[in-house]
Amino acid sequence: MDDDHRDDTPFPPSHDPDPQDEFGDGGPPSPPRPDVGGLPPWEDRLHHGILGGFLTTVAQVMTAPGRFFGDHPVDRGWLGPVSFAVIMGVLAAAVGWVWSTMFSGMELGMLSMLEELSAESATDTALMQTFQSVGVILSPFTSLAFLFIYAGVFHLGIMLLHPDGRGFEATLRAVAYGNAAYVLTFVPMCGGLLMSVWTLVIYAIALDKLHGCGAGKAAVIVIAPMLVFVCGCGALLGLTGLLAA
Amino acid sequence: MRIVPERNASTRYLPYIYTLLGLAAWWAVKRGLLWPAATYRCPLLVHTGVACPTCGGVRAALAFGSGDLVLAFQQNPLVALALTVLAVWLLAALVMTAVPRWRRTLTVSPAEGRVLRVTALLLLAGSWIYEIVRHWR
Numbered sequence: 145m146d147d148d149h150r151d152d153t154p155f156p157p158s159h160d161p162d163p164q165d166e167f168g169d170g171g172p173p174s175p176p177r178p179d180v181g182g183l184p185p186w187e188d189r190l191h192h193g194i195l196g197g198f199l200t201t202v203a204q205v206m207t208a209p210g211r212f213f214g215d216h217p218v219d220r221g222w223l224g225p226v227s228f229a230v231i232m233g234v235l236a237a238a239v240g241w242v243w244s245t246m247f248s249g250m251e252l253g254m255l256s257m258l259e260e261l262s263a264e265s266a267t268d269t270a271l272m273q274t275f276q277s278v279g280v281i282l283s284p285f286t287s288l289a290f291l292f293i294y295a296g297v298f299h300l301g302i303m304l305l306h307p308d309g310r311g312f313e314a315t316l317r318a319v320a321y322g323n324a325a326y327v328l329t330f331v332p333m334c335g336g337l338l339m340s341v342w343t344l345v346i347y348a349i350a351l352d353k354l355h356g357c358g359a360g361k362a363a364v365i366v367i368a369p370m371l372v373f374v375c376g377c378g379a380l381l382g383l384t385g386l387l388a389a
Numbered sequence: 390m391r392i393v394p395e396r397n398a399s400t401r402y403l404p405y406i407y408t409l410l411g412l413a414a415w416w417a418v419k420r421g422l423l424w425p426a427a428t429y430r431c432p433l434l435v436h437t438g439v440a441c442p443t444c445g446g447v448r449a450a451l452a453f454g455s456g457d458l459v460l461a462f463q464q465n466p467l468v469a470l471a472l473t474v475l476a477v478w479l480l481a482a483l484v485m486t487a488v489p490r491w492r493r494t495l496t497v498s499p500a501e502g503r504v505l506r507v508t509a510l511l512l513l514a515g516s517w518i519y520e521i522v523r524h525w526r
Contacts, residue, residue: 222399289410292406292410293410296407303506304506307499307502307506311397312399312400312403313399
């Protein structure tokens with residue numbers, strides 16, 4: 145008996161459904177889906193929808209930034225990340241304006257109840273309100289400007305410390321999707337502080353994952369600009385004081 | 390250093406974006422929207438006598454915008470140098486956008502990259518030392 149001619153089909157035959165046959169009924173295959181491997185939900189709006197894509201992206205960045213940026217394409221263009229960052233910036237500015245209006249109104253109410261409301265404080269509050277309103281109107285432009293300023297500064301750091309990085313788009317994506325942390329400004333009072341800290345943490349994680357530069361270098365790249373311009377002077381002053389002593 | 394055909398067009402858009410940002414900032418400073426009056430003194434400098442690396446950066450940018458390159462380099466050499474590089478980069482981007490067959494990218498070898506990085510750090514340190522010495526009481 146010649147075993148070489150045996151049928152190689154395993155028994156029982158494995159159920160290996162046609163990936164195009166969604167319902168398993170052998171019906172007409174559905175059209176092939178575009179390759180969206182690793183795309184963030186915001187850029188995969190065909191499947192997630194606009195609101196769903198936005199909210200899912202925010203949730204993923206806030207809860208699992210390492211996983212979000214670990215499998216992230218860096219060659220899909222700027223439109224997705226830039227639009228996300230601008231929307232996030234506008235939302236943060238609008239919510240900030242709402243909180244400011246609400247709390248300054250409460251403050252003025254309390255001051256007038258205590259009969260300590262001066263014309264000066266009322267004028268200051270009105271002026272602040274006007275600035276905040278203008279800030280909301282200008283927020284699409286300011287958020288766009290700050291996106292590119294941050295990305296530029298961080299990319300200079302990448303070029304200095306990790307020359308094998310993955311190009312400017314990776315840095316732009318790190319900053320743009322890192323701005324998801326602006327959602328913390330929705331928390332009244334302490335939201336701004338939480339946001340500033342968590343944004344830096346997410347930037348560092350994103351740069352590490354997207355450029356593969358390591359957590360230490362990523363932290364240095366994110367914090368160094370502040371250290372150079374603020375603490376650097378303090379450190380130099382301390383050193384000068386020590387030398388003088 | 391080698392000049393190779395352009396691989397990613399988005400890099401060519403960067404000088405446009407940063408030039409627009411720079412022009413917007415320059416206009417805002419000129420109009421007095423972004424910067425305090427000329428009589429304003431930096432509190433850090435006044436109280437400590439130590440300048441930060443960006444000291445004179447806005448004045449350098451204003452001088453550069455007015456075409457006074459000498460004054461720009463006197464105010465802050467690093468900012469003036471960065472603006473010069475940006476201007477050259479913008480010019481190259483404009484030419485490459487207008488003439489597609491001239492679209493090229495500058496690539497550097499790892500050794501050249503190291504030299505450039507060390508040079509950049511030395512320039513940053515040198516500029517800061519210059520600012521500290523210039524403002525030292």
